[in-house]
Amino acid sequence: MITREQIPIVLDHPVYDADGSKVGDAKHVFFDDASGQPEWVTVKTGLFGTNESFVPMRGAHMVEDHLEVTVSKDRIKDAPNVDVDSGGHLSEDEEHRLYEHYGINWDEAWQQANDPDQAGWASPGEELPGNTAAEAAAVGGTAADTRRSRDDAMTRSEEEMHVGVERQEIGRARLRKYVVTEEQQQTIPVRHEDVRVVREPVTDAELDDALSGPEITEAEHEVTLHAERPVVETRTEPVERVRLSTEEVTEEETVTGTVRKERIEADYENNEDDRRT
Template sequence: MIDSSTVNQLVGADVYGSDDAKIGTVGQVYVDNDTQAPTWVTVRTGLFGSSESFAPLDDATFDGSVVRVTHDKAFVKDAPRVDADGELDPSEEQALYSYYGNGDATTHGAPAESPLFDQDADRGVDAQRTNERSSNDHGTQGHDTSGPTTDDAMTRSEERLHVGTERVEAGRARLRKHIVTENVTTNVPVSHEEVTLSREPITDANAADALAGPDLSEEEHEVVLTEERVVTAKETVPVERVSLGTETVTEQQTVNEEVAHEEIELVEPGTDGHTTTDTSAVDRDARS
């Protein structure tokens, strides 16, 4: 239930539509002059909150940080543009009621008291609008037939696209190591001893050694043979250091958005409703 006790908490709260899409944040809160119950909020939409759209609080909910309205995001953003600069006059409020289909304007909504709003400035705006309506009653030439009287000129507006960037987390990279076993094959030279038999004839030089023993005897001679065997050993040594780092890569991305602009048509008397488009402003924009 959104009542007068929650007015101060509404300012700055996120606003979500019936499609669970975020519309924007609350800019101003308008309350009923009689009951002081909040009836409308302005929702800051667009890039950097450059636009404000009115949204009704009928059947809306507020959980302390998020306002959920009963209309989807696109519907709220397409609501009639009304200056959120003071008390709503009957024609502005009626235009909003007609768009949202939630009744007729019986009491004018006024912005809730908040440090964000200058009440003296709001009263000045109301006084200006009163003076404009009074002048029109005395025969101002030209007036806006679809809204309150301003002056004898019509303002043409257009949307401007503002493009910016924000930094978001795109993913995470981690270093992880694990053990891999592989076979290593290498050739190692090994040596061994083999028995060789040498025979030499008896000569004067070795005759003394040959006749040193008995004439006939049985005996054995033994030779120890040796060989080399392969011995392996392993040691762990550091081979390299690997670290994580980041680098910034800039690439071009194309942004495609729709922007709206107003065109002014001249309806001349006696032309059976045929209009002439004022293309001067459009041509100027195209040339620029």
């Protein structure tokens, strides 16, 4: 069990669940209104500790520099949303919701919290150790009210915005190969044979051959003509390799958020005129 003397050690220290997994950091301790016993601890969870969940202190104990609780991390993250800025006091409805979420019997919890002989709990009305305003504000309303009579300082707090990034899928790219048909033109030279009549006078050397035939007769002579024509043939040739690659591009993006800040003003009452009369 966690005693009042251990509260300053608990605050701002890591909190681990029943399986030894870190849940977050302890921020506030809430006490039972009737007995004054430490009953709940709030733990900062989520990205950059943006969520604060209530965790039962029943069965919790300190191990070296961290607090170990008896419930699982998943159950803590799914705990009902209860306003932490409630002046250190939980309503009966809020407590019922928390008890129901963690499977704690309301009647048994009330009897155990109000048993003055229970070991490990501080007695009702016992004062917390230390006397700083920061400690008083951190542990909730009961302790803060006790401290307020011993410290005339007021603590001012404000929220800070912490912005991070998370990686998410925004789309997909794929390669798809398909076939298209297009017309191409190419000019090539082609040859063909033409016939022409060549007339040559008979020379003295050819005179004997020319007189060897019949004197006057009919005859025919035939030649074969040739021509070239274009022939189209296609062949598949590899021309390039195509693949997909990704590259990271960094750009500036402005994020707008809302934070709350406390302001402290002083009111003065001047009784000087009353003293003069």
